[in-house]
Amino acid sequence: MVITGKISLQTKGHCDIIDITSQVEQEVAGAKINSGTVTVFVTGSTAGVTTIEFEPGLLSDFKAMWERNVPQNVPYDHDRRWGDGNGYSHVRAALLGASLVVPFNDKKLALGTWQQIVLVDFDNRPRSRQIIVQIMGE
Amino acid sequence: MVITGKISLQTKGHCDIIDITSQVEQEVAGAKINSGTVTVFVTGSTAGVTTIEFEPGLLSDFKAMWERNVPQNVPYDHDRRWGDGNGYSHVRAALLGASLVVPFNDKKLALGTWQQIVLVDFDNRPRSRQIIVQIMGE
Amino acid sequence: MVITGKISLQTKGHCDIIDITSQVEQEVAGAKINSGTVTVFVTGSTAGVTTIEFEPGLLSDFKAMWERNVPQNVPYDHDRRWGDGNGYSHVRAALLGASLVVPFNDKKLALGTWQQIVLVDFDNRPRSRQIIVQIMGE
Numbered sequence: 001m002v003i004t005g006k007i008s009l010q011t012k013g014h015c016d017i018i019d020i021t022s023q024v025e026q027e028v029a030g031a032k033i034n035s036g037t038v039t040v041f042v043t044g045s046t047a048g049v050t051t052i053e054f055e056p057g058l059l060s061d062f063k064a065m066w067e068r069n070v071p072q073n074v075p076y077d078h079d080r081r082w083g084d085g086n087g088y089s090h091v092r093a094a095l096l097g098a099s100l101v102v103p104f105n106d107k108k109l110a111l112g113t114w115q116q117i118v119l120v121d122f123d124n125r126p127r128s129r130q131i132i133v134q135i136m137g138e
Numbered sequence: 139m140v141i142t143g144k145i146s147l148q149t150k151g152h153c154d155i156i157d158i159t160s161q162v163e164q165e166v167a168g169a170k171i172n173s174g175t176v177t178v179f180v181t182g183s184t185a186g187v188t189t190i191e192f193e194p195g196l197l198s199d200f201k202a203m204w205e206r207n208v209p210q211n212v213p214y215d216h217d218r219r220w221g222d223g224n225g226y227s228h229v230r231a232a233l234l235g236a237s238l239v240v241p242f243n244d245k246k247l248a249l250g251t252w253q254q255i256v257l258v259d260f261d262n263r264p265r266s267r268q269i270i271v272q273i274m275g276e
Numbered sequence: 277m278v279i280t281g282k283i284s285l286q287t288k289g290h291c292d293i294i295d296i297t298s299q300v301e302q303e304v305a306g307a308k309i310n311s312g313t314v315t316v317f318v319t320g321s322t323a324g325v326t327t328i329e330f331e332p333g334l335l336s337d338f339k340a341m342w343e344r345n346v347p348q349n350v351p352y353d354h355d356r357r358w359g360d361g362n363g364y365s366h367v368r369a370a371l372l373g374a375s376l377v378v379p380f381n382d383k384k385l386a387l388g389t390w391q392q393i394v395l396v397d398f399d400n401r402p403r404s405r406q407i408i409v410q411i412m413g414e
Contacts, residue, residue, distance in 0.1 A: 002173045002275045004243050035278045037315050037410060039175050039239050044250040045191040052370040053321040057353035058363065065367050069207055069345055077195035087196065091203050094190040098253070099239045101315050101375045103410035105280050110408040112320040115374070132248040134175060134241035136274065136412065137278045140311045140413045142381050177313050177377050182388040183329040207345055215333035225334065229341050232328040236391070237377045270386040272313060272379035274412065 003031040005133040011047075011121035015063045019054045020131060021109075021116045027133045028104055035106065036137015041099045043130045046089040046123040048096030054116040066092055066122070089122035096120060104137075141169040143271040149185075149259035153201045157192045158269060159247075159254045165271045166242055173244065174275015179237045181268045184227040184261040186234030192254040204230055204260070227260035234258060242275075279307040281409040287323075287397035291339045295330045296407060297385075297392045303409045304380055311382065312413015317375045319406045322365040322399040324372030330392040342368055342398070365398035372396060380413075 005027035007020055020040070028038055040049050052058055076087025100117065103110045111117070121127055143165035145158055158178070166176055178187050190196055214225025238255065241248045249255070259265055281303035283296055296316070304314055316325050328334055352363025376393065379386045387393070397403055 004173060039241050041241050041248050043248050045253040050370050051374045053366055057357040058366050060353040061363050061367050062370055065346055070203055077198040081195040087199050090191055090196050091199050094188050094200055097373060098189045101239050101377050103315050103317050103408045110317050110319050115321040132241045142311060177379050179379050179386050181386050183391040208341055215336040219333040225337050228329055228334050229337050232326050232338055235373060236327045239377050270379045
């Protein structure tokens with residue numbers, strides 16, 4: 001059986017990290033499926049999905065890692081061609097990945113206590129985002 | 139229901155980035171499944187799968203990121219042991235990941251307009267690649 | 277149909293890389309499912325899952341990449357707040373990702389000969405780990 005939900009949210013961009021765990025859990029709670037997987041997928045090429053312990057120190061550390069490894073202040077061919085100024089956002093998103101798959105049993109996601117599902121919006125401006133939450137199982 | 143397709147292609151290696159979106163869409167179009175997930179998985183340890191806006195500027199930017207972060211010109215123990223010269227290819231592939239899962243509904247993948255599914259071949263020579271496209275749903 | 281297995285293991289932490297391919301294969305062999313996907317998910321926020329050629333040179337190269345790109349010896353806000361000393365572990369895990377999805381057909385995983393499924397434990401101490409192995413298909 002397949003149930004498809006959607007999370008719509010506003011981000012601030014600029015590596016905004018948003019905890020969507022409770023919304024994903026609500027989708028699973030509302031589906032007539034006890035065990036299976038939930039696929040969390042963000043539509044768009046400047047955002048990604050992962051898990052992290054959602055506490056302010058780590059959110060700052062995660063942003064600093066992106067700034068060190070995929071910095072804004074190197075030249076991007078994307079920006080030279082299109083003038084968007086968000087070449088770094090695309091590269092970060094392609095590296096992090098757009099999808100995450102989390103198993104659940106008896107309606108309970110396999111997450112750890114300090115492991116939250118997050119959307120990371122790398123774009124250089126606020127965005128409206130659609131996250132597909134697809135639940136499959138029995 | 140499960141349908142398994144395969145994409146076979148030739149790459150140039152050296153961070154060759156190949157847009158496989160239309161082939162994945164064709165597999166979904168041909169399957170008797172309306173809604174579900176498509177898992178895109180590359181067999182082999184020197185290639186990966188992700189999504190990116192497929193335009194020449196970003197392809198160049200993505201390659202430059204790999205060269206900065208997982209450079210060819212540092213010593214690799216893999217190369218010292220085996221002489222393959224592709225230690226960097228393996229490390230890049232392990233970081234990017236071999237699988238991507240994309241939900242679809244009414245045969246339509248949840249991709250954004252500027253979000254393509256790509257194979258990235260990190261190997262240091264042209265390769266024949268097999269990509270498994272497995273469709274599951276109802 | 278959905279079958280959920282679990283792999284429990286002890287790690288040494290400190291970027292310990294453990295080959296779990298044969299355990300995943302055993303779960304698939306024992307399930308009454310011939311074709312489908314196996315989702316490998318690690319519970320916790322300081323470990324990740326990927327595929328790599330499991331040979332000592334590459335394991336060393338992979339660790340060196342993490343040390344270069346997400347080093348221990350830069351300051352982490354997580355450590356300033358909580359004193360855990362494992363801020364780098366969390367950031368590495370969030371970048372690598374907690375889940376991997378591998379298709380299989382006629383009980384055979386789509387892995388290459390030199391492509392193993394590994395748990396990477398980034399924590400700064402030995403840990404007991406639970407890895408969920410969820411098999412879905414027909």
